[in-house]
Amino acid sequence: MTFSPKYSLPALALLGLTLGSCQPELDDNRPTADAGQLNFSSYVAVGNSLTSGYSDGGLYNEVQAVSYPAILAQQFAKTGKGPASFVQPAFSAAKKDGSGYVKLQLVNGAAVPVQPSAANNYLGEQVAYTGTNAAFPTELEAYTGAQPDNLGVPGISVLSADKTASSTGNAVVDAQTRGAAAAYGSLNNFYQRLLPAADRTSKDYVTYIGQKTPTFFSCWMGNNDVLTYATAGGVASATNPFSGLTDTTSFGKGYRNIIAAISKNGTVKGVCANIPNVTNIPYFNTVTVTAVAAAFKAANAASPGVFITTGTATAPVIRLATSADLLTLTAQGVVATGAGSTPTNPVPNQYVLDATEITTVVNRTTQLNAIIAKTARQNKLALADMNTFFNSIASQGIVTNAVNNTATFASGNLFSLDGVHPTPRGYAVVANEFIRVINAYYGSMVPQVAPNDYRGVLFP
Amino acid sequence: MTVKTLLLAGGTLLVSASAASASGFQVNLGGQKNIGMGGVGVALTLDQAAMFYNPGALAMVRDNGVQVGFNAALARNAFIPESGGGQSTLDNKLVTPANFYAAFGPKEGKWKIGIGAYTPFGSELHYNKNWEGRYSLTDINLRSIFAQLTASFAITPQLSVGAGLVMLAYGDVDLQKDVPLTAQTGAPTPHVTLNGKAKQSFGYNAGIYFKPSDKLSVGVSYRSQVDAKIENGDVRLRDVIYSTGGNFTATNFSATLPLPATASVGVAVMPNEKLTISADANLVFWSAYRTLDFTFSGNNGYGDRAATATTPAVVGTPGLLGGSTTSSAKRYYQDALAFRLGGQYKVTDGLTVRAGGFYDMAAVKDGYISPETPDADRIGLTAGASYEFGKRFGIDASFLFEDFLKRSQSQSDLLNNGTTDRVAGTYKTTIAVPGVGLYVKF
Numbered sequence: 049m050t051f052s053p054k055y056s057l058p059a060l061a062l063l064g065l066t067l068g069s070c071q072p073e074l075d076d077n078r079p080t081a082d083a084g085q086l087n088f089s090s091y092v093a094v095g096n097s098l099t100s101g102y103s104d105g106g107l108y109n110e111v112q113a114v115s116y117p118a119i120l121a122q123q124f125a126k127t128g129k130g131p132a133s134f135v136q137p138a139f140s141a142a143k144k145d146g147s148g149y150v151k152l153q154l155v156n157g158a159a160v161p162v163q164p165s166a167a168n169n170y171l172g173e174q175v176a177y178t179g180t181n182a183a184f185p186t187e188l189e190a191y192t193g194a195q196p197d198n199l200g201v202p203g204i205s206v207l208s209a210d211k212t213a214s215s216t217g218n219a220v221v222d223a224q225t226r227g228a229a230a231a232y233g234s235l236n237n238f239y240q241r242l243l244p245a246a247d248r249t250s251k252d253y254v255t256y257i258g259q260k261t262p263t264f265f266s267c268w269m270g271n272n273d274v275l276t277y278a279t280a281g282g283v284a285s286a287t288n289p290f291s292g293l294t295d296t297t298s299f300g301k302g303y304r305n306i307i308a309a310i311s312k313n314g315t316v317k318g319v320c321a322n323i324p325n326v327t328n329i330p331y332f333n334t335v336t337v338t339a340v341a342a343a344f345k346a347a348n349a350a351s352p353g354v355f356i357t358t359g360t361a362t363a364p365v366i367r368l369a370t371s372a373d374l375l376t377l378t379a380q381g382v383v384a385t386g387a388g389s390t391p392t393n394p395v396p397n398q399y400v401l402d403a404t405e406i407t408t409v410v411n412r413t414t415q416l417n418a419i420i421a422k423t424a425r426q427n428k429l430a431l432a433d434m435n436t437f438f439n440s441i442a443s444q445g446i447v448t449n450a451v452n453n454t455a456t457f458a459s460g461n462l463f464s465l466d467g468v469h470p471t472p473r474g475y476a477v478v479a480n481e482f483i484r485v486i487n488a489y490y491g492s493m494v495p496q497v498a499p500n501d502y503r504g505v506l507f508p
Numbered sequence: 509m510t511v512k513t514l515l516l517a518g519g520t521l522l523v524s525a526s527a528a529s530a531s532g533f534q535v536n537l538g539g540q541k542n543i544g545m546g547g548v549g550v551a552l553t554l555d556q557a558a559m560f561y562n563p564g565a566l567a568m569v570r571d572n573g574v575q576v577g578f579n580a581a582l583a584r585n586a587f588i589p590e591s592g593g594g595q596s597t598l599d600n601k602l603v604t605p606a607n608f609y610a611a612f613g614p615k616e617g618k619w620k621i622g623i624g625a626y627t628p629f630g631s632e633l634h635y636n637k638n639w640e641g642r643y644s645l646t647d648i649n650l651r652s653i654f655a656q657l658t659a660s661f662a663i664t665p666q667l668s669v670g671a672g673l674v675m676l677a678y679g680d681v682d683l684q685k686d687v688p689l690t691a692q693t694g695a696p697t698p699h700v701t702l703n704g705k706a707k708q709s710f711g712y713n714a715g716i717y718f719k720p721s722d723k724l725s726v727g728v729s730y731r732s733q734v735d736a737k738i739e740n741g742d743v744r745l746r747d748v749i750y751s752t753g754g755n756f757t758a759t760n761f762s763a764t765l766p767l768p769a770t771a772s773v774g775v776a777v778m779p780n781e782k783l784t785i786s787a788d789a790n791l792v793f794w795s796a797y798r799t800l801d802f803t804f805s806g807n808n809g810y811g812d813r814a815a816t817a818t819t820p821a822v823v824g825t826p827g828l829l830g831g832s833t834t835s836s837a838k839r840y841y842q843d844a845l846a847f848r849l850g851g852q853y854k855v856t857d858g859l860t861v862r863a864g865g866f867y868d869m870a871a872v873k874d875g876y877i878s879p880e881t882p883d884a885d886r887i888g889l890t891a892g893a894s895y896e897f898g899k900r901f902g903i904d905a906s907f908l909f910e911d912f913l914k915r916s917q918s919q920s921d922l923l924n925n926g927t928t929d930r931v932a933g934t935y936k937t938t939i940a941v942p943g944v945g946l947y948v949k950f
Contacts, residue, residue, distance in 0.1 A: 157813030157822065449643065500643065
């Protein structure tokens with residue numbers, strides 16, 4: 049027997065080390081990325097602020113770079129049939145903070161959202177305001193590259209996108225609204241910066257998006273047809289034809305024109321997203337009637353509650369708020385100075401979305417979503433039901449690899465500091481929902497992203 | 509170039525050494541000779557390690573002796589998340605479970621007493637820095653050392669019984685994870701470490717050994733549950749973001765981890781003097797592990813704010829970690845069975861060779877896999893050898909290779925079970941454990 053322990057032991061140990069260093073490798077059995085019947089070589093995104101990558105009350109390069117269309121383009125590319133490049137209208141490096149954005153700052157040891165303004169030197173941000181156009185003080189640095197693939201324009205609605213949409217039956221109103229839509233490039237600083245000077249008073253958004261020849265598109269329009277009215281506490285501005293709730297006739301006409309323009313009359317495949325119920329966003333659920341009433345009670349035990357202004361500008365109704373009324377995020381400032389504590393100093397109407405207005409907004413959202421669904425169906429387009437998706441987030445949040453993300457302001461990770469627009473994490477979650485819908489409808493296998501790789505709110 | 513190759517090339521190293529050789533975070537490395545035989549031992553009287561496998565058999569161990577064993581567990585783990593990202597692995601780390609036994613009794617006497625120390629539970633895993641589950645767990649190091657005082661008595665030449673007083677002599681745990689918050693300053697992700705020592709606590713084991721003939725022996729044994737109770741463990745925080753400090757005020761934690769009972773039966777046949785073949789079945793009562801609950805206390809002052817001209821001084825709420833004074837994670841383990849088979853053959857007077865294998869069923873149910881115990885059904889193969897010099901001294905060598913079956917859970921499993929505090933994906937683990945032992949007989 050030549051088996052010597054002297055040699056066998058090191059041999060055994062060596063065997064152990066060899067086997068031990070044998071890293072198991074998992075076959076990646078996840079479905080291989082596959083575009084299926086789709087061709088993403090020219091993907092174009094149509095939409096408003098949500099599509100542009102707007103966040104924290106502004107459009108700035110950092111979040112624009114992770115807009116949901118940018119994430120979609122990145123994931124589409126993994127199928128091998130994606131866009132070689134996806135162009136977004138970024139601001140120049142020296143003006144990377146674009147329109148500026150809200151930051152949390154420490155005030156007396158607590159984190160408070162602070163708006164950038166000329167007065168606070170834009171919080172040190174490198175904003176892109178030109179400051180050279182006296183007639184249009186919010187003018188931004190023009191985007192001079194070729195027409196981008198992300199065509200999202202913050203603030204745009206269906207009504208303002210189509211110079212033929214307005215069909216209220218009131219000729220005077222329609223003429224004014226259609227005229228404003230045609231000249232939208234001179235009204236909206238984010239649209240203005242995309243257009244050559246010559247087009248700013250004449251080229252409406254439908255014409256602008258019609259210039260693209262996509263092989264696949266996404267369209268998420270309509271939010272501002274209800275949101276602008278809602279975030280203003282149900283108060284429409286007399287001077288802004290796009291500040292009310294868009295009527296269904298005008299919306300239907302405008303929406304069909306938008307889809308026809310980008311889908312080349314239904315010949316290009318794509319996905320439409322509908323309008324989430326705006327009353328679920330932190331903008332309306334952070335400053336609550338209950339909390340404000342409790343604060344008043346703490347200051348004055350006899351306080352009966354929160355007085356709010358409802359009704360119309362000409363016939364205001366002042367009453368005590370109930371939990372069915374919503375206060376805006378922006379109400380924080382006026383409430384802090386005592387507004388709402390007495391009937392003679394009620395919370396002004398623009399900070400209150402009262403129960404009646406909520407019903408009006410929700411009902412209109414339902415009607416507009418029916419139009420979006422029908423248009424998508426008629427054009428054989430996928431429909432991302434963002435209304436249902438955000439309802440689910442509002443009620444139970446969404447967990448991403450052990451991180452609980454909710455619709456809570458700031459700490460919920462999903463909504464940015466304006467209380468309306470997503471954070472990069474929120475945009476990643478939105479992109480995953482788009483991908484899920486696209487895959488289900490077209491049978492493609494576009495991989496989803498890991499939302500935790502995208503940040504939530506930044507804390508000081 | 510395939511996607512897989514790319515993913516592998518881009519994958520970061522994630523390394524772990526984990527519980528070797530038994531379900532959950534049990535470590536079945538009781539004695540070097542037994543390890544070589546697939547971990548059998550309930551019906552055997554190989555050496556003093558009998559007091560671990562079956563204290564009833566100790567009285568039948570022929571010699572008095574002292575022995576030590578060392579093992580080097582090298583675990584490798586791979587994880588592929590359900591969505592996003594490629595394969596991650598663990599940082600390679602060597603874990604060295606050891607065992608020590610000494611037993612004495614009168615020559616040809618009916619009784620024997622012994623002392624022992626061993627590490628029946630433990631787990632050490634260090635996941636790579638940015639792996640998908642980092643908000644669930646980045647690192648775990650769970651260690652336990654048991655000491656045992658044993659007495660065994662042969663009632664007849666065929667039947668012996670024994671019992672041991674088992675003490676959790678030393679136990680500690682170190683759990684770490686990242687906190688999903690991002691700092692404006694670009695500071696690193698906040699990180700929490702829970703580090704604590706277990707209080708000493710006691711349990712017992714007992715067994716019966718019966719050898720009706722030279723060719724057959726049987727045994728049963730039982731080891732009781734011991735709770736590892738941690739009081740006043742340290743909460744260590746790194747890179748907490750100032751404005752969120754009010755949610756991270758805890759300095760201490762307490763928690764209890766059950767180290768479950770095990771019941772075993774075994775049978776051995778000795779067809780001739782040179783050959784022994786044995787089979788064991790173990791039942792580990794893992795169902796005692798329902799939830800992992802932490803209670804936090806103390807105040808580190810992160811939530812305190814000095815008074816300003818307009819606001820009074822604020823004292824932070826004490827005992828918060830992530831805004832809560834407690835946390836509870838579902839474990840819902842199930843009792844786990846293991847089947848073991850092993851044999852030894854005495855080649856010469858000095859040399860004995862061994863081989864064995866086992867099939868060990870998972871304690872963690874489907875949809876409950878957490879990164880600290882990526883448990884799965886596992887198959888083990890073992891080999892070993894002993895060489896004895898002059899009937900006095902000997903050296904044991906053992907080798908164990910364990911292959912965990914691939915195990916997956918989806919996000920919808922996690923949602924259904926309410927276990928979304930962990931990650932969806934597929935785990936695969938292998939462990940190799942070379943070991944060496946020395947013994948003296950007298």
